[in-house]
Amino acid sequence: MNAENFAAGERRVSPAYVRQGSEARRAHEHLIRLLLEQGKCPEDGWDESTVELFLHELAIMDSNNFLGNCGVGEREGRVASALVARRHYRFIHGIGRSGDISAVQPKAAGSSLLNKITNSLVLDIIKLAGVHSVANCFVVPMATGMSLTLCFLTLRHKRPKAKYIIWPRIDQKSCFKSMITAGFEPVVIENILEGDELRTDLKAVEAKVQELGPEHILCVHSTTSCFAPRVPDRLEELAVICANYDIPHVVNNAYGVQSSKCMHLIQQGSRVGRIDAFVQSVDKNFMVPVGGAIIAGFNDAFIQEISKMYPGRASASPSLDVLITLLSLGSNGYKTLLKERKEMFSYLSTQLKKLAEAYNERLLQTPHNPISLAMTLKTLDEHHDKAVTQLGSMLFTRQVSGARAVPLGSVQTMSGHTFQGFMSHVDNYPCAYLNAAAAIGMKSQDVDLFIKRLGKCLNALRKGQSKVSGVSGIDSCDKAEDIDEMALKLDSVLCDMDQHTSS
Amino acid sequence: MNAENFAAGERRVSPAYVRQGSEARRAHEHLIRLLLEQGKCPEDGWDESTVELFLHELAIMDSNNFLGNCGVGEREGRVASALVARRHYRFIHGIGRSGDISAVQPKAAGSSLLNKITNSLVLDIIKLAGVHSVANCFVVPMATGMSLTLCFLTLRHKRPKAKYIIWPRIDQKSCFKSMITAGFEPVVIENILEGDELRTDLKAVEAKVQELGPEHILCVHSTTSCFAPRVPDRLEELAVICANYDIPHVVNNAYGVQSSKCMHLIQQGSRVGRIDAFVQSVDKNFMVPVGGAIIAGFNDAFIQEISKMYPGRASASPSLDVLITLLSLGSNGYKTLLKERKEMFSYLSTQLKKLAEAYNERLLQTPHNPISLAMTLKTLDEHHDKAVTQLGSMLFTRQVSGARAVPLGSVQTMSGHTFQGFMSHVDNYPCAYLNAAAAIGMKSQDVDLFIKRLGKCLNALRKGQSKVSGVSGIDSCDKAEDIDEMALKLDSVLCDMDQHTSS
Amino acid sequence: MNAENFAAGERRVSPAYVRQGSEARRAHEHLIRLLLEQGKCPEDGWDESTVELFLHELAIMDSNNFLGNCGVGEREGRVASALVARRHYRFIHGIGRSGDISAVQPKAAGSSLLNKITNSLVLDIIKLAGVHSVANCFVVPMATGMSLTLCFLTLRHKRPKAKYIIWPRIDQKSCFKSMITAGFEPVVIENILEGDELRTDLKAVEAKVQELGPEHILCVHSTTSCFAPRVPDRLEELAVICANYDIPHVVNNAYGVQSSKCMHLIQQGSRVGRIDAFVQSVDKNFMVPVGGAIIAGFNDAFIQEISKMYPGRASASPSLDVLITLLSLGSNGYKTLLKERKEMFSYLSTQLKKLAEAYNERLLQTPHNPISLAMTLKTLDEHHDKAVTQLGSMLFTRQVSGARAVPLGSVQTMSGHTFQGFMSHVDNYPCAYLNAAAAIGMKSQDVDLFIKRLGKCLNALRKGQSKVSGVSGIDSCDKAEDIDEMALKLDSVLCDMDQHTSS
């Protein structure tokens, strides 16, 4: 309401009260003004009321919400379903223009502001999370993998002779596909076993660069966040190689924003060497639905080039989710989540270690991996041929999600490349193991239930009970137990075991 | 509620009434069962209550909504903001798996079902709209342009020697960019003027094919829906050329699902020749927010190949919007929208013709274009140098969206290609003109306001009043007039005129 | 957003577009200003976006939504559940103060405005609906019956000797209870049969007034809207009697706002005689959830007195529903609903007449009742003892709601009064009958389904099939038929027949 409206209101109820209401409105407006002026994540999270007021204000700046608009184009932001309009807060025009996903739309000033502000907040958070010298970034409504593809496609125009991408192996399909889809040949660099850890083979990278010739190499494609016992790539050294040979360097930082270690690696890499872009998922780092990624980098112009490669307008939905989330959390709220994650990692580590030892297994020593842990399944594997995949299935049916039971000897072929020991990032890891991760938002209850259910599954497997329909000795006193009973029913229908454990 | 719950309810209120309630529930379940079994768009739209019940039921099948779930992975569908969870109906895991956007997710049976059902409904609607022999399709959360890029990237693997894409010219940036981004060189085929219409130069296409050699051509990239005076490409003949030379054929059918003519062209093309994929926007055809496209084709295996090229999980948001919309409309509702659009096209055509004649202009004769119309701006252009772009700005500030004022002689350079007469699809169209389109969801009120405001603008321009701050003779009686007043204020701040008129 | 915020926005996206957005905002604000200044129902309904913006603006004027508020009272508008806060648009403080339901709350300027505006809009609609000289009204979150009680309790203080309320009989429990609850003795005036109609016995009323003495009579309590064959009371003549004997007159106009005839009676009554207050339901007249009533009258001071009788703050929920509904409909939308209702009444009348004649029954001639109709069930009643109540049950199980099958000879005792022929408004109506009404919001589909199902039920009853489990000859082609099948299952469980038919 503007001044005239408040004045009209004063004639209906006591002026003093209306004036107090109008002053209260200014407090909301003040927060909005700070946001628009500074483009930074507010320290304290906003309450829902301010968030929704802000979104409402932005939405009425879009032409589809103009009261007197008449549309004679082919895309007028008309919506058939009120449910749909509502869930998007009436932002219908998406973000970007045909030539540039970061461009401003004449028809949609509100959506354009939303897009600019979101990117600005995310930049702020990336700095806060450790990459202080980041220059620009944008949210793109595509998976991390597809966003990597977009980076590679952008680089193609700069390096017409390039055919290869140097890629320290990580056994995650979409990483590999991101290069295939872009039309390049991945050059797989096998990892080196150092203690229990799998680490980047720097010598092999450099040798490959020399062998193929830098101008035939599109870029080095490295990875931070990954499943143990693989650990983040040696980014600093890779960045130096890239700088030395004048090769672009793209980092897959999928769920690394949540880890100060991953962010530190990127910051250091860019300081001592070369990193052109780093790409991260919005869902894995900001607790929003799957669907977006952030492409960030240290050279403003290059990031803009990438944003100009996206042909057409794009969904505003991931940007909207990130905006709502960051405004609601505030930077303090986000910092708290980061801190709690670290504590959970430490708690999970302790508990898993205890359990492993109780079952004559051990927690792999992977100090460089700040998120994922692995516990050996050696005795289990020796006990029975299929016991490892069976454990994966059992955990799945017991509503443990995200645990990966990694057997020895899986083979996977993708686009003509065959990976021995697939899932374990190396041809022959010494033993089968089980992964668990402490990701942002995890609660101690997740850890406790996991440890409890894992223990039960291990017991059952030892006794050969996993497919038995009735298990004696199960006391039906808590939820976890109810789930056990359900799980036993389900075990028998699960056939295609190895599918449930890969992410 | 299941039978036990109803029984418990009967002990609290009269059994007869509870039983009636339980029977009523069956009616909703019945609709859901038909949908799941048949995978077809229901004839009559569902009411909100059934739609939301269905979504709720699906959502609780996803692991993030399991009451006893414990998550130890890196992506557990955790959501920080309740506002965000709510607006996505608690579908957090997106669609697809790392290797395939159409694949089923173990963690998210509900989201997977949502995805399958949506694709199935869309297939049904494409058939209903005229492409009866379509074999498969899927919704992808990317712009039409980026989706075309994905098709081109998929074809690359099948045609390693190909470097060119044959492209009958259409002046829309994202069409052009879709090829550049994919790393191919567009071979622009200029259009031929036939009467007022701009049509495909088939001879030039065939000549170019022979000149470059079919194996060096990735595909022909043709277009259906476009701005008049360009008309849909001669798809049948292009499809025959493609068949003869064994060249793939990808059709940009951006907003063509709403037109039986466009759909008929595709159906015929595939019957007599070759069409590998046709791509359309979800927002432009189904009245949902910007953000998704449908990739469809006549060969099931090829469409699956494309879906396997998307690396990573993707946003479920566009699929969810389409699902809600189609369930709410039903096929009858959608047919009604198609019918009304046709009527609006006819109405807009009549009204624009009248107005044109009143101003000594004429409606261009473009009978092959079923959606877009163009009226000459010859006298205006002669009257004053910048009058045409000025008209565009004036319409914009008067809240007419989507009208394009196309001046003579615009030049645009993109990725090294220079387009003379940009926006008009040809180097030298005989005259400046104004576009207006009758797209799905248009109301007669849109037409009436447009005609009224356009008339006023033309009057003002003739009198040289567009920048005058006070206009005499404006009666302040209706909304349109209020907007006039606003517009006059805005006119003075608009500098960068040509931007507002391009879409 | 205020001017500063827009200025900040202009620095992020193009100033011209932001300015257009800001102008667009003014259009919403303009509507809000008109509403606040004039307090009238807008002619054209507002779109959801404006309605929600307005509610949001009001809500942030309440202290529970102040960003810096600290509460140290016993009622601070705190809400435990976000779902609850959201569904009330964060209006938590209700309406009124301890002493007066129309008073302004210091803590809640927004809720107070909401209350004032709603009452003002409702007053406007009452005038529009026909009671042009109404002076004041307010929405009270109580049933019509309880609101009548409140009127009677207010009158008590003005008429200390009064013990009786003169009440032309209407067989609706809450009407009767409203007097009992207030602590008065209803003096039932039996209706007179005129043709098929049951009408007010004016002579009996006047005789009773003289017999009891005017000072012992609290008021005359008359009724407009009622089930045929009863018709609205002779308000004009009753109002004259009340004026002559100086007796207050309270009209139960429960669902009469939707009928110009009922409203005309009230307007005329007040013109020629005396009407102190008339009470109507919000749900029955404005298509909102059950829960509120409007107390209106011709003497501002008296209506204020009633509002001061409600001890304590009250739910804002019914007022909020009415406000949203009236703003969404606009006065034009409401007029359209009134017009459609009249047409439906006429359609229902025609169809029911045809059906009645086909079954050797007839439509009762009740021209003075503008909403409710009655069709005789004479042959049915003669056919079988319990057939009439059975018909009621059958219609209920076939999802016909609101039809009342009225048998002869029901007896009901309430608070010591025994009513012969209960439900029929008279001791001995000549025949059993079935009621159906055409209320606001009815669709022709309601009429068609009703006629179809009623026909089937009558057929079944004639053939004695109502309890048969399988009915041959039912073609399962439409929804109505599915419901038939369900209904047959239910029939057998329904025992307590007469309950389903009374409203």
Place this chain on the structure above:
Amino acid sequence: MNAENFAAGERRVSPAYVRQGSEARRAHEHLIRLLLEQGKCPEDGWDESTVELFLHELAIMDSNNFLGNCGVGEREGRVASALVARRHYRFIHGIGRSGDISAVQPKAAGSSLLNKITNSLVLDIIKLAGVHSVANCFVVPMATGMSLTLCFLTLRHKRPKAKYIIWPRIDQKSCFKSMITAGFEPVVIENILEGDELRTDLKAVEAKVQELGPEHILCVHSTTSCFAPRVPDRLEELAVICANYDIPHVVNNAYGVQSSKCMHLIQQGSRVGRIDAFVQSVDKNFMVPVGGAIIAGFNDAFIQEISKMYPGRASASPSLDVLITLLSLGSNGYKTLLKERKEMFSYLSTQLKKLAEAYNERLLQTPHNPISLAMTLKTLDEHHDKAVTQLGSMLFTRQVSGARAVPLGSVQTMSGHTFQGFMSHVDNYPCAYLNAAAAIGMKSQDVDLFIKRLGKCLNALRKGQSKVSGVSGIDSCDKAEDIDEMALKLDSVLCDMDQHTSS
């Protein structure tokens, strides 16, 4: 979804995953079944997903949501606005029937269940909160005051000779009005000063009973929760008097459910003497919007009688709010709130004591009041005539809500009764004072801000600065300070001081 639907789903996505989804559904259903069977508040709160599933399930049992319903009655649950339908979860028919607010509606099995379950949960919570022997209760959508009126109106029918209600004075308008509205004469029993506390004068009560004669007394109307220095009435002794003289006893327990002391008094009163009904607000005890009360008692039949006095159907809105809230909190969540309130009371007490002493005032000793505190304003009052009311205004404009500054010597006349020293519950309390309360949901931040702002106001008043437009020495570093600045602007427009401080 039922078994058939899941089976259909299994044919679309992997059976194992669908089956897991179906098992997960059972977990929600299980919670619902326990609720329906036991009618108790679940220990652990439900998540939003289960709450909304349950509401959705109930709603589709109401006839307005039947897919095949046809309505021919005068009240069919039609809703004009989708916003309105949605915010009520499509419960439109309200609760109760014309004769009884607790009765089951044939048209609305879902709403009826909602009503029954809510009342059952509330009964459970009342027991948990300390009144173990409560027999029955129901939520009524009226203010506490109006609900007391309903109790009195019910008693009238049992005590035809009664004209008086014995009422130990409490200065809260709606308490007094509840008796006036019901048509009875309140007999005010002045409180006795014991130390700082104002307590029930039992002798005066008994003397009055004897003087007026028990049969002329409708009931004793006592109060638990109240502003200090008044303390809860001596319920046990009053209950014994009532039992001895066979007089009904109605307790106003407005915000007493949150206090174990108040609840204990009621429990004890009923054990040793007579309590017929006790009435409490839903908003003040359960953190829901204003609008409902709970009428509870120890005799099932009497509570049913009261529920049968409400003429007509009633709003389901307060019941729905309570249901959502209790299911979301669970009994553990509610217990936690009770515990936190106690801690806040202690914290507020400590802080206020400190502040009082710093300003040469003192905290009144009122150990029997478990919720409200009072601090003297003696020196302030002596300092300046209007300083006390001015303090009230200043706190109001500084967004301190709920604090009451009580001056000496206010006089208030209501319905012919004059109260000396109004607001202080006694004719001549020794000094002016300020009230603050620790109510359910209070946070330590509320206390801190209150103490801070109160200190500033006291300082300003001493210096005579309250109306000065610029205050030196205010550091503008925190929110509280911003509010200070706003407040100074507002101070000048506030004239009608005493209104802001009364609740």
